[in-house]
Structures are given as structure tokens and as C-alpha cells.
Amino acid sequence: MYKRLFDVDPWKIKTNQLDKTNKRLQESLTSIGNGYMGMRGNFEEAYSGDTHRGTYIAGVWYPDKTRVGWWKNGYPEYFGKVINAMNFLSMEIQIDGVELDLATNKVENFYLELDMKNGLLTRSFIYHKDDVNIKFEFQRFLSIVQKELCFIQLQIEVLSGNPELVIKSGINGNVKNEDSNYNEMFWEEKQCEVKENHLFLTTETIKNDFNVPRYSVTGMVEHSYSNDFNTTFETKSMQSSEVFSAVLTAGTKVELEKKIAVITSRDIPEEQHVKAAEDILNNYKNETFAQHLARQIEKWRQRWKQADIEISGDDEAQQGIRFNLFQLFSTYYGEDERLNIGPKGFTGEKYGGATYWDTEAYAVPVYLAVAKPEVTKNLLKYRYNQLEGAYLNAQRQGLKGALYPMVTFTGVECHNEWEITFEEIHRNGAMVYAIYNYTTYTGDESYLKNEGLEVIVAVARFWADRVHYSKRNECYMIHGVTGPNEYENNVNNNWYTNTLAVWVLRYAIENLVKYPERQEELDVTEEELAQWKKIVKNMYLPYDEKNKIFIQHDTFLDKDIQPVTNLSEDELPINQNWSWDKILRSCFIKQADVLQGIYFFGDQFTQKEKERNFNFYEPLTVHESSLSASVHAVLAAELGKEEKAVEMYQRTARLDLDNYNNDTQDGLHVTSMTGSWLAIVQGFAGMRTNNGLSFQPFLPKNWEGYNFRVNYQGRLIAINVDTKMTQVDLIEGEDLEITISGSKKLLSVNK
């Protein structure tokens, strides 16, 4: 059922096919980004076929008024959206008066390549009409050296004929979100001018009815070009361009470089935008495309040196993991604590582009290992800074403490499905889990003690109010929740949620005991602590004595329990073939639920317990969430189910490259991209960090070997697994005792 547009290659996403039917999918897969901004793999020139042009700037969003069929008390007023911003790629080209348009023109030798090693997108083709043949080559990258800069290079070679060429290159602010609730354009023009050979456009988000700031964005363009061209400037509403024209003869090669500086009011007040953009362009005045690219390549080299996973013997797997890491880093590399990892990054509009619990549950462990601790700390601080919004969310539900939102830009909830917004509250526990994860992984307790405990206490207070005491059962319960398995809604006593709630309360108590001065500072009374302890002691955790498994929720076992293998091919995926009613009532699980808890708290359960629960729940799981496979891969590996682990890895690693869920055209599953890393590192290599560092590696049957590096408590460690052995080396840092396949080993540099 999958669709593969690009060739298999260890470092490249490349193809010789211009696939017009799957243009949106191609665009998603060739997205690039630099954490500050990003864009889909759109063509610079006009394209009259089906396409989704999308350029997005991190943290620049608009509160789109909530649209629902039936209002429920507690719904948020708006849904926040990362908005499609000005198109600064735009290079409209006319050849002898005919628009260059790959949807209709005849072209040959088409080639498209995303070079993941260097973050460079290249596209070339030969335009052919009558006696005219012209070779075009576009290259572009978003700088990770200077985040505000985008570089585009266009090289043209006339192979035959004497064509007249007109290139209109500039910025276009007439851009809409495809997912706008009321079909509005979110931007209005502030300035559109040319100043000292720099054309620029400033746009501002339109007024909103909420207490949300308006954002301004300025794009400024500098061109450098071959002498053959005559140029003029053109500005009209929302559009500023420079027009290059020349009549060329066969054999001529010309070049046009476009440097764009993008400034936003997130960093610089609007009135200083023009100066700031000019300053940046002037700073890089003497640096050509090629020169800056060399610096870009060096910086990517450093990232890869740290984070790359090399796989021998399986190029598909190799391409998958690199694509995921590349897109992940293109979305977020931790430079800005005001930002987070949107589920589609800069590659599409679906899900609003904001922040989800995916970050805490799936991305934090990866960034901890492959980037500096500050990167993860910034992710944690993001939530700390939004605590006020989380308090508001809880208050709107009539509850104490803080409820972190399902979807947000500010901490205030944006999402508007009651069964998710009000009920999928396990997300609140993931916030605390990430703090725990950071602390155990890095060994740095300072965050936990300070910002961390403030968040933990706020979340603990939420749980303490959200439970109720069931007199009949003489225990505490949590009713009306949706667990990670979103194919069931409004269930009672979801084991994962209850387990997480208890763990949060216990972790809060533990750390208040450890840091008693914080108890007073955070106004935690003894009564409150006593109540938390009572809840911890008396929380109901559904357990089935017969099968000796944890029960997903109260009435799960009353269902018609049957394995996914009972379903016929044409029923899968059930989310596209079944009614919602049928899905909800079925036993089929979208993503790890009980197993998510066992994954989080792996050290609290015996192998037998893990095995029984895995054997019970995995066969019921359809993995229709992109977040499911990785957890299953890790647990399967731990339980020695190597084949299952590999199957699950394959599902997560090439989810987008092979368009498994048939929705990658809407954008990449960015937050799920951590899954393939988790599958290899925590799965195949069995890395655990709950109690010191340990590995329990195996080598997938079809692989010849794999190696990767991780940061751990100030060390850099290299792991190499091949057919013969597992080699773990300390590259940097002090000696460290680790466990490999059950045996202790002391690591030292150069030993």
C-alpha cells in the first residue's frame, strides 16, 4: 500500500521523475528548514498543476477563530496556526514569451535531489521548445550559519537557439493557509518597496479578536547576476520583484543568485526590520552562494558527526534514519527556547503547526542523546514559560493546578474536540516525565529543583483534583479520559493515565522531600501532601487476574477481543475504511497505550509482566498513529522478538519516504521521526538510562552492522554493532561505568 517517489540512497533523496500526480508528496519530502524557517519543496518558477506552496516561519502564527459544529463549555476561542508566510522563492521565468511551467512545458533530463548531508536542494532539467533547448539548474538552502538567510542559485545554459529570457524574481505576500477556518487571508501589507537595490516586503498578521500579538515579517532580497541581464524593479500590492531580461545565444551560461533575509517581530521591532535585513545582507555581501554553502556544509558535518547512525547492508534503512534526523534537525535544533517541534514542522499546515506532547514523550530522549543538554533544556523551559497558560486551561475545566494543552503556541489550549481537549489529559504527565528523563539522563538536578518542581507541583495539583473518590470501590479513580489509544474515547480508569498520575504525585512528593525549601516556596501544605499520598496509595489500577495483565481501561476486556490478523486487507487502515462508531467499539488499538506506560517505566516491571502485556496488546494494535511503532520496536527488542522489532523499525523509519499512511502529501510526520532513532538506539542497541547507562544490543538479521554516538552526562560515546561484536568506546569525557548485555564495563578515553 505504500508509494515510493524517490530512489534509495544513503545520503540523498533523489529522482529523475517529474511526478505531476504526486506533486504534493514530492513537495513534502523535499522540504528544507533551519529551525527558524522552512518551506515545502516548491518550485521557484510558476507551476500551474496541483501544488501546495508553503513557507513557514517558526513562531509566527495566527489565532484562527474556533470552528465547531456544536459548542461545548470549555472549548478554546481559537485554534492557533503556523501561517503560510510570504513566498520569497518566487522566480517566474518567461522564455520567448512562454511561461516556464513544468506542469505544461516539455522538459527532459529532470533531476531533483535533496542532499541530506549538506541541507541542499538541487533541481535541474532541460527546457525544450522548437529549436530552443535550455538547461536550468536551481539550488537552494536555508542557512544554519545565519538563520535569517535563504540562498538560491539559478544557473542557465542555452544549449541551442537564441531565446529571449525574462526572469521576475522577488517576494509575493499574497498567500493563504489552505486550512483557514473562514477562508481568510491572515496577512496585510505594511510596506512594499525597493531601497538601494534591495527589494523588500513587510507584512503583518491581520487583527484578531483575542489577546494574541500580531506578527510582522519582512523579507528582503539581494540579487547578484551575470552581466548579460538588464534589470528593472517592479512593486505592486503585496509583491516586490526585480525583472531580469536578456536575449541569449546558444552556448551562453548565465547565473542569478538570490539572497533573502527574513526578519520577524519576534526578534526585532517592525520599525527596525529594514535596517536589520540590510545589515545582514551587507554582512554577507561578499560571500557567494558557493562560499556560504561551504560553511553550511561544515556545520551540518558537525551535526552528523554527533548524531549520525550508520547502517551497513541496508540502504533503505540507512536512508530512512537519516531522512528522519535531517528533517528533525531542520525543524528544531534547540536554539530558541520560545520554540518547539510542530507535528509537521515547516512542511505543511495540518494540526496547526503548534506543540504537542509528542515532544516530551518522543523527541526529548533523542535530543538528549544527539545534541547538547541545552537543547533539551530549552524544550523544558518552553513548558515552564507557558505555565500560566496551563493554569488557565485547568481553571477553564473547573480544576485546580495546571493542565498542559493538547495543542498550543502559548500554553493556552487551542484544540477543540472534547474527547481530546478535555480528556486526553495523560499529556500532562508527559511534561513531568520529560523533566525526569532530562534529570536522570544528564545528571543535572538544577532544572528539576528550580523550574522543574514548579511545573511538577502544578501538574500534581491538577491530578489530585481530577481524580475522584469512589465510595463504592473505596479507591480513587479517573473517569472520562482518552488514553494514548485515540481509538477509544471517554473511558474510565485508563491504566496508562492512572499510572502516570500516580507516578507524578509520587515524584512530586519525593522531590519535595529532597528539596524541602521548595515545599514552602511553592506553598505546598502538609494537608496537600497527605492527600497526594492518600491518592498514591489508593489509586485504582485496573488489573486482570486471569491473564495477569494490566487492563487498558475499565471495560476493555468486555469487548469482542480479536487480533488484527482477523481483519481483511481492505479494512486497513481502519481509520480510512471503518466508521468512527465501529472503530471506537472495536478492540483495535491505534498506538501503544498500556505498553506506552511499560515503556516509560521499564524498570518497574518484570520481564514476565512486560511479555504478558506485549503478547496481549500488540496483536490488537493497528499502529495507525505514527507514534506507535517505535515504542513497540523498543519493547519487542527488549523481549527478544527481533523480527517484530525490525518490522516496527521499518514502519517508523520510512513512514514518509514510503508514504505508509497515505497522507505525507499534507506534510511530514516530524515529531514521529524520532521513532526510528528510538527503535535503533533503545530497541536494537537496547540503550537504557533509568539507572545508569546500559546497552543490550542485537544486530538485525539483514544488516551487516550499525554504529552511532550518544552524549551522556558530559561524555561522547560511540557504539558499534556488527556481525562479530559490540564495541562501545568513550570518545570524550571522564571514565564511566556502563553495562553491556548485563556485564559492567569501565569506559575510558582511548582504551
Add this chain to the structure above:
Amino acid sequence: MYKRLFDVDPWKIKTNQLDKTNKRLQESLTSIGNGYMGMRGNFEEAYSGDTHRGTYIAGVWYPDKTRVGWWKNGYPEYFGKVINAMNFLSMEIQIDGVELDLATNKVENFYLELDMKNGLLTRSFIYHKDDVNIKFEFQRFLSIVQKELCFIQLQIEVLSGNPELVIKSGINGNVKNEDSNYNEMFWEEKQCEVKENHLFLTTETIKNDFNVPRYSVTGMVEHSYSNDFNTTFETKSMQSSEVFSAVLTAGTKVELEKKIAVITSRDIPEEQHVKAAEDILNNYKNETFAQHLARQIEKWRQRWKQADIEISGDDEAQQGIRFNLFQLFSTYYGEDERLNIGPKGFTGEKYGGATYWDTEAYAVPVYLAVAKPEVTKNLLKYRYNQLEGAYLNAQRQGLKGALYPMVTFTGVECHNEWEITFEEIHRNGAMVYAIYNYTTYTGDESYLKNEGLEVIVAVARFWADRVHYSKRNECYMIHGVTGPNEYENNVNNNWYTNTLAVWVLRYAIENLVKYPERQEELDVTEEELAQWKKIVKNMYLPYDEKNKIFIQHDTFLDKDIQPVTNLSEDELPINQNWSWDKILRSCFIKQADVLQGIYFFGDQFTQKEKERNFNFYEPLTVHESSLSASVHAVLAAELGKEEKAVEMYQRTARLDLDNYNNDTQDGLHVTSMTGSWLAIVQGFAGMRTNNGLSFQPFLPKNWEGYNFRVNYQGRLIAINVDTKMTQVDLIEGEDLEITISGSKKLLSVNK
């Protein structure tokens, strides 16, 4: 917390107050209708203040494209809406160049009266400006003699001054639904002309993307007026008017009568509309407003003779029950089997104006008793004729048989909340219950045997597929439903739903045994029957051994159970003061759920059982559905809880008149209006019809007496209860043995 705009009076809704702040509420309460069309109590002349002009024509609707925040598989493509149709009341008046507009003008002696006895709306006031004083009196009614006709009479008396008067009276098709999903106007003009002194407008609903017919409506106006007026015609886009002008002197009285014929393509093809309208107007050419009104009065007299409930000693109660019956009959009197009883009738737009299960559960028993059996039969046939749509609904959920919709015009589901659309499936049982009710009440088995069994089998097949077998519990269950208590969603084994499903299957089996030829005709196999029997025998019905009560659903008793009296005043109604999350998790019940089942199947439970369940559930019930109080009144009365029964009656009888739920401004709760009748007849008088006819009357403490009449199996029976005794008389029909307060009695005419 209630708001009462109108004076208490046994037959009238009247006031001397022009209440501009509550204009919408006034408009709802002075709505009139004749089953064919109806309108809110709008003023004929311009009104610049807050108002909701609404004229609705039965069965004329538009499929408004579904609007939801998040799509779920199985959602309908559109939401059907009775649409606001042309405003034919329109009489814009200028006095010396100043627009008559009660929002801004100075007026005195304002009087507004809805005469419920005769279906006549009267409004008068004195306009005052400088030396000019003019008395205006408007009267209007919708004919129940000739359904297409509306009559308006305007009488003007100049008390002082010499005003110049200009009256522009006509039809205006520029009308929008306030609840349009995409802010569209649903109408376009077809013809707007004047023909032989008749002005007319034909409009057609705009194109739709669904397989739904477009409707045309033609309104044609004939004026008759005093000689003082000069007149001209004016037509422009969507507007056709006749303009009357005169300069009048003090003491002059003038009159303007407006007769409107309204034709729709439901009855007559569009190309014949003009002729049809002309024919009707010509037929009534020589009948004045007063003459037609006399015939109207006679026809209402017959209705009241049959249906009226007289209450002595409590004018509030008297006004309440009459208001309810008046509005109910104005909405539906059974003339057209293609129609049904919309929840707001012709009085507003909320809820789409279509058909709900309210009809079968709450309206059928009333119409059975107060109108001819054909009226109820038409309600049943309505569902029979929509069976195809019901099959489609089930199929869209991946289920067999037929699922009657939550909201519909055609049988195809319109509603789009998954927890209601997909889950509030108990409605499907109510369809069968209504057939049972009709059959026992009238003694006529022909409908049951023919159309009825086809519906019953289709619904039985749905239930047989919708249950699942729980291996663990060795019984059948129904998961994922919403019971009548909509303050809980997606629950398992709702006792009411399970009970109703079993009852439907049993009733289907019984009647297939009774009419074996139907089994073959309806292709019911022996295997199918055997499966139904298995389900009937093994259905799980939650029961609590400790309290010896039926359990509302699986985990209801795990909640924090506490009485409504624990809530503070400012928390009520909880649907306006609590988050949806809090409501769902609470034990508070919106409307009778277990008790609804006990009400339906009263003969299956002992008094002790009824009492235990009533005593358990009633204190948890907030009655925030307008359908709750009546069921509680009936059961309370049966259990001798007279005070509670009266309290519940009061709540249902004056729900709109006293605006208890603070939402009557959006329209009247038409389908709930049956509740006060049920409370008196089944409650206070204890009428039962499950096994013959019986009464068990009591007299509410503050009343001096009450009397009413019912049809029963071809007889007309009068019941009179006063402080001394209960008198039951047979007015028409053959002798009948009935039970009064436990004793048998043979009724004969004139005995």
C-alpha cells in the same frame, strides 16, 4: 431565575409592555402557525432594534453543508435546515416621512395579545409625534380552514393632526437563516411581478451539492383597503410591494386588509404556482378578514372541544397547558404524512427544525388521545416512508438493518456529533415503541401488521448487529452509546438502551409469530429469529444488588454520587456554569434515563422497583432537558409523591412562558410541550393504556378541579376530577369497561 413577559390569563398571552430588551423572547412566545406554515411574533412594520424575523414553511428546507472542527468517518454530508422563507408580513409605514419603528418612536397604550382560543394575534398602540396621534391596530392569523392563507388586518385611526401616511405592504425575499453554516442566503429569485392587482414573488432554494430537491415558494398578496388611499405597485429584486398613500384628517379611520396565499413546490409544480395562488385568492375574494376569522374560530373551537384541559383554581397552570396545546397544534395537526414535529416548530431555527425521536416518545401519546387516530398514523407513516434513509444510516456505520436518524428531513441522518449521531441510538427503539403505543391505544392492528412490521424487523436487525458478545462475561452487550441522559456520552450497557433493544427484538419475534406470513415476506430466516432469541435471553442488563436498582450504565455507580441539592444556586443550570468535562464526569442526570424505561414499560415493574429507582435517580436529576420533567411527573404521581408531581408539572407547563431554561428567545420547545399534557393526564389522572384503559386520579392541592377528554378506541371519554370526586363519562361510542382507582367500571353513553 425565570422571566415572565406576559400576564397570566386562562386563554390569552397578553401584555401592555413593549419590552425591547426581550424582543426575541416576545417574538417566540407570540408565534403562530397552521401546520403548513408559521412565523415568529414579528411586527409587520420596520423594527430597528434586536429582532429575529422568521417565517417558516413546513417541509421547505435546505441541506447546509456540514461544518465540524474535526471530521469523523460516518458524518453526514449536510445538516438539513428549515429555512427562513420570504417575509410576507411586511408593511413598512411612514408618517409624515418618519418610519414607524417601535424601537425608536414614542408610542403609548401598547397592547399585544395572542388569543389562543382562536389563533389570533392582535397588537395595538398609539403613535405620538408633535400634534399627531394615531392609533394602529394589527391583527393576523394563519388560516386552519385554508392552509395556504394568511390574513392581516390593519386598522388606523387618526386621533389628532393631519398626517401623511405611506404604507408599503408586500413581500420581501431577502431573508437569511441566522444559523447558516457559511453565511449563505438559501434563496434565489425566480419571479417578482404584479399580475392583475396581485403582487407576487417566487423564490427557489439555491443549488446544493447533494441529492436533495430544490424547493420553490410563491407568495401572492391581495390587498383590500379604504378608498382614502392612492396606490401604486413597486417591484425590485426579491421585493414586490403595493404602496398606499393618503393624507388623513383627525377622526378618520382607515383599514387595510392583506391576504397572502403561499404555494410551494411540495404540493404544486413551480410553473403552476401563480395560477394556484390566484385561484385561492379568487376563491376567497368575497370573504373579509372578519368573515374568515369566524370560520377560523369555529375550527379552533372543535379542536379545543376535543383537546382542552380545564383547570379550576390555578390560572398559571391553566395558561401553561393551553399555551402548550395551542403551539403543538399550530405546529402539527396531522394533515400531511410528509411532515413531522420539529423541536422549535415554526418559532425559530435552532436544531434545524427537522424531526427528532421526541415525536415518538412524547408526542404520539398526546395526539393519540386528543386527535383522530389518523393523525398519529401519519406520524408513523412518516417513519415508514423514510425507511430507505434509515437503512442508509446503518450502512454508513457498517451495520445491518435500519438506524433511524437523530435529526432528519428524509430519513438520512443530518446530525454531526459523534456521541449523538453514532451513539444516541436508543432513538431507534422509540420508533418501534410508537407503533406499539398506537396499536395498544387504538386497538387497530393493521398498521402493525403491514408497514409496522417492516419497520420493526429493520430495527430489530440493527440491534442484532449492534450488540456484541462478550466472551468474558458470556452475554450480549451494547457498547459505545449515549442514553437519554446526554450528560454522559459513550457509555457501555446503558440500561435503558439495552432494555429497549431487547424489547424490540422480543416484540419483533412475538409479532412474526402472530403474523407468520410476514416472516416470509420480510425474509426473516429461522437462523435470524434464533439469533434474536439468543440475544433476548442473554442480554446484559446492569443491576445493582445492593441498592436493588437498575444501573444507568456499567460504571455509573463508580461515580461520586451526590444529590443535586448539594449544588449551590450559582452552579445551576450546570450546562451554563460547568465545563463539559465536569458535567460528563458528574453523576448529574439531564433527563430521565433509567426512569424513561420504567415509564415506557410501566407494567413490567413492581411498585417497589419503581419506587427504589425513582428514589435513587430523581435526586440526581437536574432536568436540564425540557423532556425530563413530564416523565418524572407521571412516575411521581404513580408513586403517590403528589408534591413532586406538581413541581414537575409546573416546570414543564410554563417552561417557555416563564423562560425557565433562558433560551426561549431562540424559539419555543415545541416537542416538549406535550409534557404538561402527559403530566396531567398520565400523571395526575393516572391514565394508562398498556392493558385496557385505567385512571388513578388525584387532585393537586392548590387546584379546585380539572377536566379533559380523550379519544380511546373509537370512544370519546370525559374525565372530571374535583375536590369531591372523579367523574368519568362516555360521551360517544360503544360501552367500555375501564378501571378507576383500581375498580372496574362499565361506561355507557348517557349513564
